[in-house]
Amino acid sequence: MTVMEQRGAYRPTPPPAWQPRTDPAPLLPDALPHRVLGTAAADRADPDLLRRLYAELVRGRRYNAQATALTKQGRLAVYPSSTGQEACEVAAALVLEERDWLFPSYRDTLSAVARGLDPVQALTLLRGDWHTGYDPNEHRVAPLCTPLATQLPHAVGLAHAARLKGDDVVALALVGDGGTSEGDFHEALNFAAVWRAPVVFLVQNNGFAISVPLAKQTAAPSLAHKAVGYGMPGRLVDGNDAAAVHEVLGEAIAHARAGGGPTLVEAVTYRMEAHTNADDDKRYRADAEVEAWRAHDPIALLERELTERGLLDEDGIRAVREDAEAMAADLRERMNQDPVLDPMDLFAHVYARPTTQLQEQEAQLRAELDAEIRHHEDEPDHRDEPDHRDGPDHRDGPEVNAR
Amino acid sequence: MTVMEQRGAYRPTPPPAWQPRTDPAPLLPDALPHRVLGTAAADRADPDLLRRLYAELVRGRRYNAQATALTKQGRLAVYPSSTGQEACEVAAALVLEERDWLFPSYRDTLSAVARGLDPVQALTLLRGDWHTGYDPNEHRVAPLCTPLATQLPHAVGLAHAARLKGDDVVALALVGDGGTSEGDFHEALNFAAVWRAPVVFLVQNNGFAISVPLAKQTAAPSLAHKAVGYGMPGRLVDGNDAAAVHEVLGEAIAHARAGGGPTLVEAVTYRMEAHTNADDDKRYRADAEVEAWRAHDPIALLERELTERGLLDEDGIRAVREDAEAMAADLRERMNQDPVLDPMDLFAHVYARPTTQLQEQEAQLRAELDAEIRHHEDEPDHRDEPDHRDGPDHRDGPEVNAR
Amino acid sequence: MTTVAVKPATMAQALGRALRDALAEDPTVHVMGEDVGALGGVFRVTDGLAKEFGEDRVTDTALAEAGILGTAVGMAMYGLRPVVEMQFDAFAYPAFEQLISHVAKMRNRTRGATPLPITVRVPYGGGIGGVEHHSDSSEAYYMATPGLHVVTPATVADAYGLLRAAIASDDPVVVLEPKRLYWSKDSWNPDEPQAVEPIGRAVVRRRGRSATLITYGPSVPVCLEAAEAARAEGWDLEVVDLRSLVPFDDETVAASVRRTGRAVVVHESGGFGGPGGEIAARVTERCFHHLEAPVLRVAGFDIPYPPPMLERHHLPGVDRILDAVARLQWEAQS
Amino acid sequence: MTTVAVKPATMAQALGRALRDALAEDPTVHVMGEDVGALGGVFRVTDGLAKEFGEDRVTDTALAEAGILGTAVGMAMYGLRPVVEMQFDAFAYPAFEQLISHVAKMRNRTRGATPLPITVRVPYGGGIGGVEHHSDSSEAYYMATPGLHVVTPATVADAYGLLRAAIASDDPVVVLEPKRLYWSKDSWNPDEPQAVEPIGRAVVRRRGRSATLITYGPSVPVCLEAAEAARAEGWDLEVVDLRSLVPFDDETVAASVRRTGRAVVVHESGGFGGPGGEIAARVTERCFHHLEAPVLRVAGFDIPYPPPMLERHHLPGVDRILDAVARLQWEAQS
Numbered sequence A, B: 001m002t003v004m005e006q007r008g009a010y011r012p013t014p015p016p017a018w019q020p021r022t023d024p025a026p027l028l029p030d031a032l033p034h035r036v037l038g039t040a041a042a043d044r045a046d047p048d049l050l051r052r053l054y055a056e057l058v059r060g061r062r063y064n065a066q067a068t069a070l071t072k073q074g075r076l077a078v079y080p081s082s083t084g085q086e087a088c089e090v091a092a093a094l095v096l097e098e099r100d101w102l103f104p105s106y107r108d109t110l111s112a113v114a115r116g117l118d119p120v121q122a123l124t125l126l127r128g129d130w131h132t133g134y135d136p137n138e139h140r141v142a143p144l145c146t147p148l149a150t151q152l153p154h155a156v157g158l159a160h161a162a163r164l165k166g167d168d169v170v171a172l173a174l175v176g177d178g179g180t181s182e183g184d185f186h187e188a189l190n191f192a193a194v195w196r197a198p199v200v201f202l203v204q205n206n207g208f209a210i211s212v213p214l215a216k217q218t219a220a221p222s223l224a225h226k227a228v229g230y231g232m233p234g235r236l237v238d239g240n241d242a243a244a245v246h247e248v249l250g251e252a253i254a255h256a257r258a259g260g261g262p263t264l265v266e267a268v269t270y271r272m273e274a275h276t277n278a279d280d281d282k283r284y285r286a287d288a289e290v291e292a293w294r295a296h297d298p299i300a301l302l303e304r305e306l307t308e309r310g311l312l313d314e315d316g317i318r319a320v321r322e323d324a325e326a327m328a329a330d331l332r333e334r335m336n337q338d339p340v341l342d343p344m345d346l347f348a349h350v351y352a353r354p355t356t357q358l359q360e361q362e363a364q365l366r367a368e369l370d371a372e373i374r375h376h377e378d379e380p381d382h383r384d385e386p387d388h389r390d391g392p393d394h395r396d397g398p399e400v401n402a403r
Numbered sequence C, D: 001m002t003t004v005a006v007k008p009a010t011m012a013q014a015l016g017r018a019l020r021d022a023l024a025e026d027p028t029v030h031v032m033g034e035d036v037g038a039l040g041g042v043f044r045v046t047d048g049l050a051k052e053f054g055e056d057r058v059t060d061t062a063l064a065e066a067g068i069l070g071t072a073v074g075m076a077m078y079g080l081r082p083v084v085e086m087q088f089d090a091f092a093y094p095a096f097e098q099l100i101s102h103v104a105k106m107r108n109r110t111r112g113a114t115p116l117p118i119t120v121r122v123p124y125g126g127g128i129g130g131v132e133h134h135s136d137s138s139e140a141y142y143m144a145t146p147g148l149h150v151v152t153p154a155t156v157a158d159a160y161g162l163l164r165a166a167i168a169s170d171d172p173v174v175v176l177e178p179k180r181l182y183w184s185k186d187s188w189n190p191d192e193p194q195a196v197e198p199i200g201r202a203v204v205r206r207r208g209r210s211a212t213l214i215t216y217g218p219s220v221p222v223c224l225e226a227a228e229a230a231r232a233e234g235w236d237l238e239v240v241d242l243r244s245l246v247p248f249d250d251e252t253v254a255a256s257v258r259r260t261g262r263a264v265v266v267h268e269s270g271g272f273g274g275p276g277g278e279i280a281a282r283v284t285e286r287c288f289h290h291l292e293a294p295v296l297r298v299a300g301f302d303i304p305y306p307p308p309m310l311e312r313h314h315l316p317g318v319d320r321i322l323d324a325v326a327r328l329q330w331e332a333q334s
């Protein structure tokens, strides 16, 4: 039986041959988001997993803080922080097998890092020395995707291809609440369901698309309620409860792996910082709202669970923090080094082989750069400057790096 | 209060302040399509309405047959017939008030005609003498729309604009089952729900998008189940039961008129003929399937109801058929006249005023046509030929007019 | 040019003022897009408008560009004049089908019965250190689409004048706003705004006799700088700012090139298939026997827009323009 | 050219044969799109393929062009070679964002780590009496997008050769298939198909000395006809079939124009912002001192594509081409 033949065999039939439609109930999410921490379900959770999640959350928070600091120092062009959303970012990375694929959006560098990517490579896009700073095939992390929701059909296609090949690979695609309004979201979920592709969609509903609150984005009971319209299950989860996100994603992935097809997971969370460093969130939300969410901090939630259950003590917390600091120090140090750039790279990867036209343009730029070097050599002060090493451009005005 | 402020006041709040989500149950369709004819509900139906629907169904069937015949005679470039779907086409037209707007897809000339459009003008697109053959404002019928689902956001925008102006206007937009897969379907429904726009979406699920059966289009329990994902009610109706379609659309329109926002209606029907005259449906479906649907013919269903209840007799049926024949004869006669074309129209409506560039091109074409005329005048045989009157182009090969 | 300069204003402010004046004068004008409300747009062009005119007139939409433009079509069909903001150049692409198949064609399809007075504002071009997909020069796509007008301001006054003209136009107009000029300042009196400019007129920004630089939008200041620098080489360059790509002002451009006998087209957009080909071809058709050298083009390379740290190598700068001027076969000078 | 002609085949058949051979030779090739399965495509190009290779290799997709191309991107990321069919030119527009922001750029974005060997087949152009949105010449959009290759066959043999080359290419290739040539026939031996053509080579279809007609796709036969008719006027026209718009074969084109000294670019696409501007500009840059007259352009008008009954007035025909040739300033002939 081919992959394609596994689809339900709908045939247009007139009444009385009409079948009652598939029962939609199992596809609908619960009324309230699923929670584990602080509930009886936490007892069933694997302590090692909880500790790993905790360590990664702390690292993640530190990573976000460090990246934001680097932005202030002009070392990054822009940084869209995931502070407050670390539970989603981290659980998404940890729940996958090595052979699986992650499709992050532009806000998800943390998830890519938690999956094992070099943090400096993950930040290349935002530093501005190249677009994608890593080989997607190495850790099976697709490029951080800026055109919203466009990565979702990619995840579907990859998962479908893997299934066609008979490989046991699941794709997990991340998208924001705002991104669900795009046509590509719709088309991706529909293809996934029709093809029963092994893909899981995680919507991080952080309440805003830049300044636009969810109420202007959708009138649906929840974003997870969109799932039934594609014929896949929709799940709602507390996005600040790392154990719950991990559990719900884990079930969805297992379902996909078993040939059950895609799942849509909505994680309810909150963006604690501005959209990016260039954004001014005072314009569109009240401090009180942000403060209210502080009481539901993903790290605090997990820390409380672990300490109350005696799975973590002061020493353990200190060790985790020290590890995070070491990561941050390393990141800081490496990001403080200027990247070495070769302007000729502009022409290297447009096509497999540059066209004659591009070769001409390459020669033109090379001649210009040679002339620049000669010019520098004439001025003794500059003789020691590295060639073609450019710093980030000068910027002014609000939001020039808004993404 | 402005239109915009009427939206539900979602605020991102952490637990325990989480509200249980809106109950999705009222937004979900019933398991089986709604029916009126042949059920107890038929007793409640207005006899006059049923008779009007019947007359229009018969006219509609005749109109489809006539248009198909005109295609065979080369009088139309192509015709996508709605034979079998007349109940949807006709109910959609009759359920609207005069001030309301209809947004048809390319298959819905019948609906436009039932709304009052001159059938010749409605066929202009398919004859090929111009694109839209009528002034959309005259009968409030938007242009027949070929790029699938792109008319849906138009309907939403128009309904929204009317509401902003305080006008009591509802828009009804038609789309096929295939069209629901397009991103524009998703974006239109989402905008409609967020804006609570007075718009109703009618999906004619006729089982196929050209050759592609519904099972390859969606895995959803029904297309109406998509509604809950936008926060609007979804209704499922027997698309061959004119009374049921009229009732369900009527309720949805009343709901929209009262400020309740949009509804998604899925009508289950069947395309009895090939996709267009240029299509070969033997390639993708069995005769038996088509035959099975013949037993559920929209005209027969309504005729049975009317005659059984004594609302229609032989004379009544004859009168209706004669009226339909007269319409067809008139259509045939008028379509057998060559349209008078002015090639200069090519430049007349590109912009409000032609650019100098277009004026130059206009002059060029005029000179060419003058030369052509001079050439004709030199050959006495052609002297009586009307100027610039072009017939439909020569066509060959399969599906060149597939749309 | 006759305005009394009161204080310098930025292009972003002038654009905002144009929207405000249009909203105030004409109740059918509606501004819509992502983040145009409370935030005032990511470039702050719509700052304060939602407060002044309310959410019904200045509307934060859901995040879906085809939906934004598609609903704008319906609104225009009902008599409104929507002004749509696309947040960045590359994020207008999802709306491409609506733009090409409906916005550009609706008047034609309906024999004039359904004109669509829609303004589509698109911040475009690079030079601001934006990460990928935030610096595309997409004008070639719009130019190749009959039924659209395409304008792009290079000065604060033109930003006001062209945007007002676009909104007033009964035809759809794509207003390409050069991102890197948003904070450029001019002496411009916001209380006596420049008159609405008719769409379709180029302007000579600098008179010169040796050769003509034909340019628009973000490259205008670069060309003016190049023209200054060229004086040292003995070249007196004329600079024509097209302002409107569609319709194209053949008269002004050809008159200049006939006078100078040499021309270079300058733009950021990639060269191949970019606006420069059309412009060079038109000029050559009209001025062939006045030309001492082929019309040359200085454009972005034929590559995807580079990352921030490399963009300066991509963007046409003064040196590259002067190099092209030097290649205008001066030895042939009579 | 060395193939033994056995029986005439249509371009549609040759394209189908190219797909079949590619599917048979390379298990990573997948064909996908609307109605490509049981129906064989609305132009029957994929006739029989689903039956031969199964639904997993030749897949009827849901009706969503962005979804089709977007999933193809993911499939290519996993090592497949998707061949995507867009049903008609104007129905490729919904996929524009995926094409521009991902398909064209992915190799570049990832420094070569993620090439996308995707073929996008787009039936294009008019002349078949199609109703609106079924006859667009959209090549200008693709040409202006670095990262894409763009080819278009004019002969049955090239249809096979170019499609095979496109599928074999490690870069994305847009194959523009001239709708009105689908049923054109050539002597072509389907059992000894023409060798795969390298992408990027123009070909001289007819030798001549008076002037060069530069053209491609659907306009090639028209130009050949015009060249025959021109003999009566004493003109011996050379006809260059570009075959590949990107990369552009400057060498072949410039060599021809240097030889003849005069050139006309002919295409169906609208003139303004269309391919002709780029071509004329390139030729002029390279051949300026060989040109006796400016390179002229014969193109579709700058209007939305006309309804079937009026399309013959829009399409460049023999007379319009000869008119342009007549305007090549023959009086200046030395």
Ligand SMILES: Cc1ncc(C[n+]2csc(CCOP(=O)(O)OP(=O)(O)O)c2C)c(N)n1
Pocket (backbone or CB within 6 Å): A107, A146, A147, A148, A175, A176, A177, A178, A179, A180, A206, A208, A209, A210, A271, A275, A403, C034, C063, C087, C091, C094
């Ligand atoms: C197609 C597209 N349109 C617009 C943008 C500009 N933009 C970048 S982020 C953003 C908001 C995204 O909101 P959401 O999807 O909720 O993700 P979040 O930022 O909250 O993580 C917008 C509008 C974009 N990147 N892509």
Ligand SMILES: Cc1ncc(C[n+]2csc(CCOP(=O)(O)OP(=O)(O)O)c2C)c(N)n1
Pocket (backbone or CB within 6 Å): B107, B146, B147, B148, B175, B176, B177, B178, B179, B180, B206, B208, B209, B210, B271, B275, B402, B403, D034, D063, D087, D091, D094
């Ligand atoms: C955007 C777009 N893609 C493709 C097509 C070509 N096409 C015309 S009709 C059709 C099938 C439509 O199916 P459905 O929506 O179910 O409507 P039906 O024909 O059954 O009435 C297709 C693919 C189109 N018109 N527009």
Ligand SMILES: [Mg+2]
Pocket (backbone or CB within 6 Å): A176, A177, A178, A204, A205, A206, A207, A208, A209, A210
């Ligand atoms: Mg968000």
Ligand SMILES: [Mg+2]
Pocket (backbone or CB within 6 Å): B176, B177, B178, B204, B205, B206, B207, B208, B209, B210
């Ligand atoms: Mg259908």
